[in-house]
Every structure is written in structure tokens, then in C-alpha cells.
Amino acid sequence: AGYQIGYFVGSLASGSINRTLSKALIRVAPEELEFTEIPIGALPLYSSDFDGDYPPPGRELKRAIEASDGILFVSPEYNRSIPGALKNAIDWGSRPWGTNSFARKPTGIVGASPGGIGTAVMQSSMRSVLSFLDAPQLNSPEAYVRFDPAVFGDDGKVADADTEAFLRHYMEEYAAFVARVLAANAPGHI
Ligand code: FNR
Numbered sequence: 415a416g417y418q419i420g421y422f423v424g425s426l427a428s429g430s431i432n433r434t435l436s437k438a439l440i441r442v443a444p445e446e447l448e449f450t451e452i453p454i455g456a457l458p459l460y461s462s463d464f465d466g467d468y469p470p471p472g473r474e475l476k477r478a479i480e481a482s483d484g485i486l487f488v489s490p491e492y493n494r495s496i497p498g499a500l501k502n503a504i505d506w507g508s509r510p511w512g513t514n515s516f517a518r519k520p521t522g523i524v525g526a527s528p529g530g531i532g533t534a535v536m537q538s539s540m541r542s543v544l545s546f547l548d549a550p551q552l553n554s555p556e557a558y559v560r561f562d563p564a565v566f567g568d569d570g571k572v573a574d575a576d577t578e579a580f581l582r583h584y585m586e587e588y589a590a591f592v593a594r595v596l597a598a599n600a601p602g603h604i
Contacts, residue, residue: 420482424489424500431561436488437570443585454503465510479515484592491536516547520595524557532558552591
């Protein structure tokens with residue numbers, strides 16, 4: 415049986431390099447992973463005023479997270495942290511209190527930037543947030559991607575063999591991690 419992976423692209427930009435990276439990751443991922451994007455662009459800004467009656471985009475977001483076996487975040491770093499649109503989506507998914515949709519979901523965090531920092535600081539912020547939300551995270555390998563437009567095609571093709579092998583390795587490890595967490599979450603497992 416395959417695994418359903420819900421993925422977030424943390425950028426709303428039409429020419430997002432992280433969307434391109436998501437295509438590359440999907441292309442090299444093991445065949446047992448099936449990917450569905452969880453869109454974040456239509457969500458209002460979260461407020462606890464919504465908790466009594468979540469609007470359809472909030473309900474749909476929570477449904478999509480809960481329907482996923484694993485979650486993958488592919489995001490830029492904004493001002494050394496998580497882009498507001500992505501943090502807003504995570505806040506929606508975490509509420510109303512007592513219904514945190516991320517609890518026990520296996521997660522992976524990757525990102526690309528044009529510079530050498532490769533979203534490392536954003537990923538560090540994400541780890542704090544996901545830890546608080548009780549979401550297990552793939553700790554190793556880490557994937558800090560410096561985006562070279564000569565290497566990444568818009569269609570997800572990767573022109574550099576070492577880069578492609580690295581991304582493939584990341585996705586293989588991610589798939590194995592999802593399988594381990596699902597086994598650990600299964601009823602009867604101590
Ligand atoms: C950036 N960028 C950026 N890059 C980085 O490595 N560290 C950072 O802290 C920031 N901060 C930042 C803030 C804001 C508001 C913007 C718009 C951009 C540059 C960023 O990596 C670059 O624009 C990427 O192309 C953004 O990813 P997407 O949207 O193309 O996927």
C-alpha cells in the first residue's frame with residue numbers, strides 16, 4: 415500500500431523556486447508516495463474568533479492534513495523565519511484547541527533559497543513549531559537547497575546528477591521515516 419503525502423509550498427509567488435523544488439522532489443520520490451498539495455493561499459488570517467465555526471477553507475485544510483499519512487513542507491525562508499502565509503496555515507491546522515491536525519503526523523522540512531543559507535534558519539523555526547504541535551520530524555538527512563536555475567527545470571527535472579541523487583536520497587529517507595512513524599502510531603504498538 416502506498417502513502418498519501420500532503421505537501422505545503424510555503425510561497426504564494428507565481429515563479430516560486432520552492433514550487434519548482436517540490437516538483438523535483440516529487441519526481442525523484444519513491445513510487446509508493448502519492449502527493450497532494452495542501453493549498454494555503456485562500457485561507458483568511460487565522461483568529462480564534464473562527465474557532466466556534468471554522469470557515470470552509472479552514473475545514474478543508476484540516477481535512478487534508480488528517481487524510482495525509484505524512485506531511486512535507488517545501489518553503490522559502492522569509493526574514494530568517496517561516497513565511498507568514500505558511501505560519502498562518504499551520505495555525506489554522508493546529509486549532510480549535512484540542513483538535514490539532516498535525517499531532518503525530520510524520521513531517522519533513524525542506525527549502526530552497528538563491529543564497530547559500532538554503533532556508534536553514536526557517537527550518538530551525540519550523541522545528542520549534544512542529545515540536546510544539548507534537549509532529550515527529552525527519553531529523554536526518556537535512557536538505558538546505560541552494561537554488562541554481564541552471565540545475566532546476568520548471569518541470570522538476572534536475573540537470574545535475576549529484577543534486578538529483580541528494581534529493582532522491584532525502585525522499586527515500588523521508589519515505590522510510592513516514593513508514594516508521596505510522597508503524598509506531600498503529601494501535602497496539604507500545
Ligand atoms: C526573502 N529572501 C530570503 N532568503 C533567505 O535566504 N533568507 C531570508 O531570510 C530571506 N528573506 C526574505 C524575505 C522576503 C519577504 C522575501 C520576499 C524574500 C529571498 C528568498 O529566498 C527568495 O525571494 C526566494 O525566491 C523565495 O522563495 P520562492 O517564493 O521563490 O519559493
